[in-house]
Amino acid sequence: MSDSQRRQISGFSNPTIKRLKSLREKKHRKREGHFLAEGLRILTEALDAGKTPKLLVVVEETELHPLAQKLETETLAAGGEVIETSEAIIAKLSGKTNPQSIIGIYEDHPAPLAELDRSSSGIWLVAQALRDPGNLGTILRTGDAVGAGGLILIDDCVDPFSVEAVRASMGAIFTQQIVMSPWSEFLDWLRSGPGQLVGTSLNTDTDYQSATYAPPTFLLVGNEARGLPEDYEEACDMLVKMPMMGKADSLNAAVATAVMAYEVLNQRRK
Amino acid sequence: MSDSQRRQISGFSNPTIKRLKSLREKKHRKREGHFLAEGLRILTEALDAGKTPKLLVVVEETELHPLAQKLETETLAAGGEVIETSEAIIAKLSGKTNPQSIIGIYEDHPAPLAELDRSSSGIWLVAQALRDPGNLGTILRTGDAVGAGGLILIDDCVDPFSVEAVRASMGAIFTQQIVMSPWSEFLDWLRSGPGQLVGTSLNTDTDYQSATYAPPTFLLVGNEARGLPEDYEEACDMLVKMPMMGKADSLNAAVATAVMAYEVLNQRRK
Numbered sequence: 001m002s003d004s005q006r007r008q009i010s011g012f013s014n015p016t017i018k019r020l021k022s023l024r025e026k027k028h029r030k031r032e033g034h035f036l037a038e039g040l041r042i043l044t045e046a047l048d049a050g051k052t053p054k055l056l057v058v059v060e061e062t063e064l065h066p067l068a069q070k071l072e073t074e075t076l077a078a079g080g081e082v083i084e085t086s087e088a089i090i091a092k093l094s095g096k097t098n099p100q101s102i103i104g105i106y107e108d109h110p111a112p113l114a115e116l117d118r119s120s121s122g123i124w125l126v127a128q129a130l131r132d133p134g135n136l137g138t139i140l141r142t143g144d145a146v147g148a149g150g151l152i153l154i155d156d157c158v159d160p161f162s163v164e165a166v167r168a169s170m171g172a173i174f175t176q177q178i179v180m181s182p183w184s185e186f187l188d189w190l191r192s193g194p195g196q197l198v199g200t201s202l203n204t205d206t207d208y209q210s211a212t213y214a215p216p217t218f219l220l221v222g223n224e225a226r227g228l229p230e231d232y233e234e235a236c237d238m239l240v241k242m243p244m245m246g247k248a249d250s251l252n253a254a255v256a257t258a259v260m261a262y263e264v265l266n267q268r269r270k
Numbered sequence: 271m272s273d274s275q276r277r278q279i280s281g282f283s284n285p286t287i288k289r290l291k292s293l294r295e296k297k298h299r300k301r302e303g304h305f306l307a308e309g310l311r312i313l314t315e316a317l318d319a320g321k322t323p324k325l326l327v328v329v330e331e332t333e334l335h336p337l338a339q340k341l342e343t344e345t346l347a348a349g350g351e352v353i354e355t356s357e358a359i360i361a362k363l364s365g366k367t368n369p370q371s372i373i374g375i376y377e378d379h380p381a382p383l384a385e386l387d388r389s390s391s392g393i394w395l396v397a398q399a400l401r402d403p404g405n406l407g408t409i410l411r412t413g414d415a416v417g418a419g420g421l422i423l424i425d426d427c428v429d430p431f432s433v434e435a436v437r438a439s440m441g442a443i444f445t446q447q448i449v450m451s452p453w454s455e456f457l458d459w460l461r462s463g464p465g466q467l468v469g470t471s472l473n474t475d476t477d478y479q480s481a482t483y484a485p486p487t488f489l490l491v492g493n494e495a496r497g498l499p500e501d502y503e504e505a506c507d508m509l510v511k512m513p514m515m516g517k518a519d520s521l522n523a524a525v526a527t528a529v530m531a532y533e534v535l536n537q538r539r540k
Contacts, residue, residue, distance in 0.1 A: 143516075172516070209536060248414050251412060
């Protein structure tokens with residue numbers, strides 16, 4: 001790839017650099033419909049999922065890794081732009097001491113509920129009022145691992161396109177369908193077709209392994225601190241709980257989702 | 271509880287406040303052998319586990335929650351000190367916008383390997399070179415949930431007594447035994463008695479559900495980015511893997527540990 005197709009930027013006050021930095025904030029992501037992803041591993045996952053960056057940022061005067069070269073070729077072929085800049089600017093953009101040396105800007109891709117094909121997978125993950133971006137990204141990563149169809153975010157969840165969530169997803173942000181929906185709309189959509197809504201809760205005696213999960217199963221997990229609202233639990237087809245042998249009465253939200261999702265997957269594998 | 275037994279501190283430059291703040295840094299924790307925990311829920315878990323703070327910090331001129339009153343009584347009864355200070359100082363100590371209104375300083379409690387009674391539990395968690403404090407705390411929380419005996423930290427792991435790890439543990443830092451050990455010492459100790467060492471790895475075809483786990487089972491998880499070193503895998507009695515249905519080839523370290531730990535627990539429940 002000829003360097004002449006790259007644009008060089010050397011100043012911190014360059015408008016493109018400022019724009020990149022602004023995408024760390026939700027309001028700018030929302031306005032632009034774009035988000036940032038960092039690091040060769042995640043950007044390569046994106047490419048494998050058919051997503052090329054609108055803008056690719058690489059470090060100047062550096063021999064690119066073959067995967068990074070491929071990213072550059074594909075970005076240009078898709079009509080995107082490639083920028084080279086200094087390590088210092090990348091470090092400032094990244095806000096980390098050991099920054100990733102490659103950054104991409106992508107179009108965000110929340111899907112409308114109506115576009116989901118519920119028969120395309122036997123497992124769907126649903127999170128309500130999730131607050132922690134690391135939990136959200138980890139749940140996306142788990143969704144990819146168990147072959148879930150996507151993640152449906154109910155009510156006021158943390159932004160799935162935040163830098164922290166994208167990082168924790170390890171690329172699953174590009175492979176999982178993502179829907180954001182108010183509860184009532186989700187429930188209307190769910191009840192318009194087949195689907196078993198299963199909530200994890202302390203308010204039940206049903207062991208998660210004694211239940212039978214019928215596809216498509218929608219696994220609903222609540223807010224980290226408060227769990228699910230009472231009326232949301234009442235709307236579930238089934239509430240289940242995991243055995244808790246110690247002092248605590250709950251698991252981390254991403255952990256609970258994963259233990260549940262693997263149980264559903266394991267029943268289907270048998 | 272009479273307020274006269276409290277010490278009032280109103281200045282940011284007070285030595286006790288400075289000391290509290292310094293405990294956010296590992297070197298100060300190590301030197302003092304103390305660590306910070308925040309919030310009524312975690313401090314109450316500590317009390318339930320028989321741990322009282324050396325120093326308890328509460329907000330002045332506030333009606334204490336009954337659980338906080340109990341914490342104050344128990345702290346004084348155990349010879350600890352209670353300090354009241356302003357919300358502004360607590361906020362500064364906490365470094366969060368919505369700080370917890372109660373903070374405790376506790377003695378750290380890493381146990382020597384020789385003190386572990388391996389027959390006291392059928393599951394032990396072992397993590398190698400874990401870097402993320404949230405993962406470490408979440409693994410402690412999962413350990414409590416599955417009734418693990420404790421967490422053994424191999425090689426250069428993140429500090430389990432860091433504020434982030436303590437927070438993510440949701441109190442399990444007080445209920446789980448914690449050991450820090452170099453690999454060779456751990457292996458010598460392990461092989462001096464019964465114990466099945468099980469590593470999660472991509473370098474195997476053994477499905478984690480097809481294996482039989484014999485107590486005491488030691489579940490070994492590797493570094494978030496690199497997994498386990500090759501010779502560590504070779505030292506395991508068994509390597510297992512979880513099914514991965516998507517694009518990614520691995521789970522978050524805390525998620526993988528939890529899925530494994532619940533499989534072991536579920537086999538024992540049958």
